Amino acid sequence: MSLSWTAHATNGAARAGMLHTAHGDVPTPVFMPVGTLGTVKAMTADAVRTTGATLVLGNTYHLMLRPGAARVAALGGLHRFMDWPGPILTDSGGFQVMSLSALRKMDEDGVTFRSHLDGSAHRLTPENSTEIQHQLDATITMAFDECTPFPATEAQTQTSMELSMRWAVRSRTAFRPRTGYGQFGIVQGGVFPHLRTRSVEALTPLDFEGYAIGGLAVGEGQAAMFTVLDATAPQLPADKPRYLMGVGTPDDLLGAVMRGVDMFDCVMPTRAGRTGRAYTSVGILNMRNARHIDDAGPIDPACACLACTRHSRAYLHHLFRAKEMLGPMLLTTHNLTYYATLMAGMRDAIIGNRLAEHAAIVRAGWNATPDSPS
Numbered sequence: 001m002s003l004s005w006t007a008h009a010t011n012g013a014a015r016a017g018m019l020h021t022a023h024g025d026v027p028t029p030v031f032m033p034v035g036t037l038g039t040v041k042a043m044t045a046d047a048v049r050t051t052g053a054t055l056v057l058g059n060t061y062h063l064m065l066r067p068g069a070a071r072v073a074a075l076g077g078l079h080r081f082m083d084w085p086g087p088i089l090t091d092s093g094g095f096q097v098m099s100l101s102a103l104r105k106m107d108e109d110g111v112t113f114r115s116h117l118d119g120s121a122h123r124l125t126p127e128n129s130t131e132i133q134h135q136l137d138a139t140i141t142m143a144f145d146e147c148t149p150f151p152a153t154e155a156q157t158q159t160s161m162e163l164s165m166r167w168a169v170r171s172r173t174a175f176r177p178r179t180g181y182g183q184f185g186i187v188q189g190g191v192f193p194h195l196r197t198r199s200v201e202a203l204t205p206l207d208f209e210g211y212a213i214g215g216l217a218v219g220e221g222q223a224a225m226f227t228v229l230d231a232t233a234p235q236l237p238a239d240k241p242r243y244l245m246g247v248g249t250p251d252d253l254l255g256a257v258m259r260g261v262d263m264f265d266c267v268m269p270t271r272a273g274r275t276g277r278a279y280t281s282v283g284i285l286n287m288r289n290a291r292h293i294d295d296a297g298p299i300d301p302a303c304a305c306l307a308c309t310r311h312s313r314a315y316l317h318h319l320f321r322a323k324e325m326l327g328p329m330l331l332t333t334h335n336l337t338y339y340a341t342l343m344a345g346m347r348d349a350i351i352g353n354r355l356a357e358h359a360a361i362v363r364a365g366w367n368a369t370p371d372s373p374s
Contacts, residue, residue: 001179001180002177002178002179002180002181002182002209003019003020003021003022003139003140003180003181003182003209003210004019004020004182004209005017005018005019005020005028005210005239005240005241005262006018006020007238007239008351009350009351009353010350011349011350011351011353011354011355011356012258012355012356013233013234013258013259013260014029014257014258014259014260014346014350014355015028015029015260015262015350016028016029016347016350016351017241017262019055019087019241019262019263020180021087021139021140021180021181021182022087022139022178022179022180022181023079023085023086023087023088023139023180024054024085024086024087026054026055026086026087027054027344027347028241028262028263028347029253029257029261029262029263029264029343029346029347029350030054030055030262030263030264030343031053031253031264031265031266031339031340031342031343032053032055032056032057032089032263032264032265033048033051033053033056033057033265033269033270033336033339034056034057034265034266034267034270035048035056035057035058035082035084035088036057036058036059036062036267037058037059037062037063037066038058038063038072038078038081038082039082040056040270040332040336041270041274041332042270042273042274042325042328042329042332043270043329043332043333043336044083045082045083045084046083047329047333048084048336050305050306050333050337051305051333051336051337051339051340052336052337052340052341052344053336053340054086054087055086055087055088055089055263056084056086056087056088056089057088057089057090057091057265058078058082058088058089058090058091058136058138059090059091059093059096060090060091060092060093060124060129060132060133060136061091061093061096061097061124062096063078063090063132063136064093064122064124064132065115065117065122066117069132069135069136070135072135072136073135073136073137077136077137078090078136078137078138079137087139087140088136088137088138088139088140089138089139089140089142089184089243089265090133090136090138090140090141090142091142091245092129092130092133092141092142092143092144092145092171093124093129093132093144094124094129094142094144094145094146094147095147095214095245095246097111097113097124098111098146098147098149100113100114100116103116106146108163108166109125110123110124110125110126110128110144111123111124111125124144125144125170126143126144126167126168126170126171126174127170127171127174129144129171130143130144130171130174130175130183131174134175134176138181139180139181139182140181140182140183140184140209140210141175141181141182141183141184142183142184142186142212143167143168143171143172143183143184143185143186143208144167144170144171145164145167145168145186145188145214146160146163146164146167146188147188147214147215147218148160148161148164148188148189148190148215149218150190150191150215150218150219150220151219152190154190154192154195157188157189157190157191157192157195158192158195160188160190161188161189161190161195161198161199164186164188164199165188165199165202165203168185168186168202168203168206169206171183171185172185172206172208182208182209182210183208183209183210184208184209184210184211184212184241184243185203185206185208185210185211185212186203186211186212186213186214186245187199187200187203187211187212187213187214187232187236188214188215189215189228189232190215190220191220191224191227191228193227193228193231193232196228196231196232196235197231197232197235200232200235200236204236204237208240209240209241210240210241210242210243210263211236211237211240211241211242211243212242212243212244212245213228213229213232213233213242213243213244213245213261214245214246216228216229216244216245216246216247217245217246217247217248217252217266218246222251222252222255225247225252225256226255226256226259229244229255229256229259229260229261230259233259233260233261234260236260241262241263242260242261242262242263243261243262243263243264243265244256244261244263244264245265246265246266247264247265247266248264248266248268249268250279250338250339250342250362250366251363251366253339253342253343253346254342254346254359254362254363257343257346257350257355258355258356258359264343269332269335269336269338269339270332270335270336272284272331272335273328273331273332273333273334273335273336274328274331274332275328276288276320276327276331277331277335278299278300278316278331278334278335278338279334279335279338279339280299280300280302280303280338281300281302281303281338281362281365281366282300282365282366282368283365283366283367283368283369283370284370284371285299285313285370285371286370286371287299287313287316287317287320287327287331288317288320288321289317289371290317291371292313292314292316292317293314293317293318294314295312295313295314295317296312296313296314297312297313298311298312298313299313299316299331299334300334300338303334303337303338303341304337304341305333305334305337305338306330306333307330307331307333307334308334311330316330316331342362345358345362346358346359
């Protein structure tokens with residue numbers, strides 16, 4: 001039996017459920033820490049586990065270049081390679097390749113590109129992207145697509161979407177089903193709801209195990225993103241998981257869950273952790289700010305992570321000022337714990353049929369004045 005998703009409760013459009021995979025069950029809504037190169041930056045696998053994370057993301061483009069998918073397969077697959085026995089979702093590489101505008105050439109069959117590492121030539125097609133993800137032993141494989149740039153005209157967006165839909169058919173054909181594994185199709189169509197509808201209509205007959213909404217959080221703004229979600233999410237199969245790719249801020253997550261999305265990934269919490277920014281129940285703190293220099297309190301008194309239960313704001317401030325590597329490690333741990341806790345709180349609120357009230361309380365906390373850079 002392939003990967004599946006079971007609904008546990010709904011509250012408006014929001015859903016709480018369980019994703020059943022070969023590598024364990026995942027309560028949804030869920031946020032996936034990004035482990036692009038087989039590691040969540042500044043974190044050991046044990047540290048990632050302590051945050052409450054249950055599912056992580058790897059990347060086809062980066063891992064095919066270094067260390068190579070065949071090498072990872074020979075070493076036991078990505079789960080063993082990175083010491084993560086839980087589920088792993090792999091991005092198909094399409095977004096990374098499309099961002100190499102000066103180093104790639106696209107045609108109907110796929111994309112030829114030059115490595116950002118050494119300039120060597122490579123080729124990605126729906127078929128070999130799917131095969132690379134199989135070699136990596138990805139629990140969830142993503143269909144190969146073109147992430148439509150923003151801004152783009154309606155005609156450009158339509159052409160891009162239709163190519164991605166043809167590639168989706170080829171990706172689905174190339175996928176090798178296994179018990180507890182699955183493949184997600186990716187809805188494209190930019191900010192044009194009717195093109196999103198056409199994309200959904202092309203993907204649903206392929207009976208993917210899940211459906212992603214791609215091409216958002218690329219500059220269109222939150223209001224436009226939510227408009228697309230309002231139009232798109234209700235059209236997706238109700239018995240399949242829904243994944244919003246590359247999103248985002250805590251408020252983005254809250255708004256998207258309220259519109260029926262189940263899964264998320266973003267580099268934001270880990271990147272912020274490396275640059276001294278802490279996500280908390282009272283807004284974003286800048287741990288480099290001088291006001292923390294004598295503060296003996298935790299980053300967030302509502303947080304149970306190692307950084308908050310064992311260390312003070314003053315200590316984190318010192319680590320970042322002294323450029324000690326422990327600062328990014330501790331703050332990344334905190335940020336991922338905050339994101340996991342945020343998702344768990346939304347899940348509980350959906351099950352308790354009180355998501356609107358919960359969202360109001362969470363947002364009220366964020367209205368605290370954030371730190372300014374120092």
